[in-house]
Amino acid sequence: MVTSLEKQVVIVGGGTAGWMTAAAFARLLPSGCSITLVESEQIGTVGVGEATIPHIRYFNQLLGIDERQFIEATQATYKLAIEFVGWGEASSRYMHPFSAFGPDMGGVDFHHHWLSARGALPNLSLDSFSLAAQLARADRFAPPPPDSDLGYGYAFHLDASRYALFLRRYAEARHVTRREGKVSRVVQAPEDGRIEAVVLESGVRVEGDLFIDCSGFRSLLLGQTLGVPFESWKRWLPCDRAVAMASEPLDTPPSYTRSTATATGWQWRIPLQHRTGNGQVYASDFLGDDEACEQLRQSLNSHPLSEPNLIRFEAGCRARSWEKNCVAIGLSSGFLEPLESTSIYLIQMAIIKCVEFFPAARDQTFSREAFNRWMGLEYRRVRDFLILHYHLNRRTDSAFWNGCASMDIPDGLKRKIDLFRESSTVEHYEQGLFAQPSWLAVYLGQGLSPEGWDSRAMPAAQTTMVRSLEAMAARLRELARGAPEHREVILRGGLKREPPAAMNLYGERHGQ
Numbered sequence: 001m002v003t004s005l006e007k008q009v010v011i012v013g014g015g016t017a018g019w020m021t022a023a024a025f026a027r028l029l030p031s032g033c034s035i036t037l038v039e040s041e042q043i044g045t046v047g048v049g050e051a052t053i054p055h056i057r058y059f060n061q062l063l064g065i066d067e068r069q070f071i072e073a074t075q076a077t078y079k080l081a082i083e084f085v086g087w088g089e090a091s092s093r094y095m096h097p098f099s100a101f102g103p104d105m106g107g108v109d110f111h112h113h114w115l116s117a118r119g120a121l122p123n124l125s126l127d128s129f130s131l132a133a134q135l136a137r138a139d140r141f142a143p144p145p146p147d148s149d150l151g152y153g154y155a156f157h158l159d160a161s162r163y164a165l166f167l168r169r170y171a172e173a174r175h176v177t178r179r180e181g182k183v184s185r186v187v188q189a190p191e192d193g194r195i196e197a198v199v200l201e202s203g204v205r206v207e208g209d210l211f212i213d214c215s216g217f218r219s220l221l222l223g224q225t226l227g228v229p230f231e232s233w234k235r236w237l238p239c240d241r242a243v244a245m246a247s248e249p250l251d252t253p254p255s256y257t258r259s260t261a262t263a264t265g266w267q268w269r270i271p272l273q274h275r276t277g278n279g280q281v282y283a284s285d286f287l288g289d290d291e292a293c294e295q296l297r298q299s300l301n302s303h304p305l306s307e308p309n310l311i312r313f314e315a316g317c318r319a320r321s322w323e324k325n326c327v328a329i330g331l332s333s334g335f336l337e338p339l340e341s342t343s344i345y346l347i348q349m350a351i352i353k354c355v356e357f358f359p360a361a362r363d364q365t366f367s368r369e370a371f372n373r374w375m376g377l378e379y380r381r382v383r384d385f386l387i388l389h390y391h392l393n394r395r396t397d398s399a400f401w402n403g404c405a406s407m408d409i410p411d412g413l414k415r416k417i418d419l420f421r422e423s424s425t426v427e428h429y430e431q432g433l434f435a436q437p438s439w440l441a442v443y444l445g446q447g448l449s450p451e452g453w454d455s456r457a458m459p460a461a462q463t464t465m466v467r468s469l470e471a472m473a474a475r476l477r478e479l480a481r482g483a484p485e486h487r488e489v490i491l492r493g494g495l496k497r498e499p500p501a502a503m504n505l506y507g508e509r510h511g512q
């Protein structure tokens with residue numbers, strides 16, 4: 001049994017997943033480890049992946065990356081929320097902010113009070129009670145107030161290629177060796193099938209103890225070499241194509257991502273400093289590629305800067321992310337469409353778990369099982385949350401949306417929705433995404449009307465409650481109006497002092 005921590009780690013792939021892994025390993029693995037990353041310019045990267053969730057701040061802080069430097073290097077903007085347009089009824093819009101909605105009152109979650117008073121508050125949607133949502137609506141940005149009920153998280157829109165390059169410099173400065181070349185052969189040990197080496201087209205052989213498969217959709221090591229099967233979730237998430245296109249930057253870059261439902265899928269708009277990322281996600285059973293490109297072109301808010309980039313995919317994940325001495329991170333382990341910007345989060349999650357379980361023993365049966373259980377759970381949790389958006393649509397304009405509304409959904413998700421419909425209760429997860437406010441944003445934003453709520457929220461003095469909710473919403477609007485414009489904060493290079501990340505990788509909150 002090999003017990004030394006001085007391992008040779010080989011990462012195959014230099015996209016966002018590969019360089020995030022290399023940078024984190026360089027910082028976090030025992031100093032005696034050697035880390036080699038192999039990538040092929042000839043193959044290139046997927047070239048998309050621009051919106052994140054607040055956990056990325058925890059990742060950057062773990063690596064000691066300065067936020068202002070990061071913003072400059074990746075041409076990032078701040079992100080406080082996602083705006084969903086047309087996902088309920090065709091004319092609906094709601095914000096999914098990185099924050100709770102209102103404070104608990106009398107030990108009862110805020111949304112129960114809002115639901116009980118909502119008949120008297122026709123103009124105050126749930127997101128009127130989130131400072132993050134109000135800031136986003138006003139195209140403003142401010143750091144979250146410390147120690148306050150009004151706290152929120154924030155994330156970034158970033159240029160993924162620049163982020164990979166930034167992390168490459170970081171990793172190479174910490175002794176990660178990069179090898180350019182295409183892997184043409186994978187050598188396995190005859191006795192147990194473990195990976196011993198990858199061989200490049202040039203004939204160079206790169207040996208290792210642990211192999212990290214960051215080879216993208218190809219899944220060169222985990223899928224192609226070790227044969228770990230792919231579990232498709234297309235029956236619930238029917239979109240299987242995306243077309244991406246850059247356009248000129250917006251004069252007033254919003255502090256949120258926009259997701260607009262279309263007749264056969266949805267479009268994203270992601271504001272960066274030097275350009276706007278746009279894309280259309282669609283189901284090829286319902287829309288042709290040429291039409292998708294044309295629809296995207298027609299919808300742009302600024303002049304195009306690139307030709308459309310067509311990407312094919314299938315929602316799902318590998319049955320196991322860790323097999324023998326190989327761990328897949330990124331697209332090689334699975335893919336869920338970017339509706340809630342979760343792929344980079346899943347990459348971070350896998351990296352940190354990998355570090356926690358870093359091999360000390362040759363046979364890591366239990367660690368491997370725990371890792372695979374954990375990652376499987378993470379994927380399924382995100383999957384269910386994405387299905388929720390599709391299933392709760394209230395559009396009536398296409399066979400695509402009718403099919404989504406009437407499809408069978410996973411049992412756990414169905415139970416969760418039924419519980420909310422009956423009692424306004426959101427079942428909490430102990431691990432993983434998403435927390436209660438996110439579910440509320442989608443349930444209520446897309447028009448699911450619960451039949452009942454916590455009886456303690458039925459105010460004896462309803463008028464007082466209505467007044468106090470109106471005053472609360474007015475205060476948040478005022479605070480938002482008084483905050484700096486997002487554009488100004490970006491022009492100044494970001495916040496002068498970076499607040500600590502509001503949550504760690506596991507979504508545990510610690511001081512805003």
Ligand SMILES: Cc1cc2nc3c(=O)[nH]c(=O)nc-3n(C[C@H](O)[C@H](O)[C@H](O)COP(=O)(O)OP(=O)(O)OC[C@H]3O[C@@H](n4cnc5c(N)ncnc54)[C@H](O)[C@@H]3O)c2cc1C
Pocket residue numbers: 012013014015016017018038039040041043044045046047048049050051052160181182183184214215216217218220242244279311313329330331332338341342343344345
């Ligand atoms: C349409 C779309 C939109 C997305 N939007 C978002 C988003 O908004 N937010 C988010 O978090 N995520 C998003 N993602 C996901 C995100 O793009 C990926 O998770 C992220 O880029 C990581 O990709 P990767 O590094 O796993 O793969 P890739 O970028 O595909 O990198 C694969 C690497 O492997 C190398 N490689 C492959 N085969 C070989 C070989 N034989 N030899 C040597 N090297 C090899 C390639 O050269 C490359 O360097 C999106 C994905 C898609 C498809």
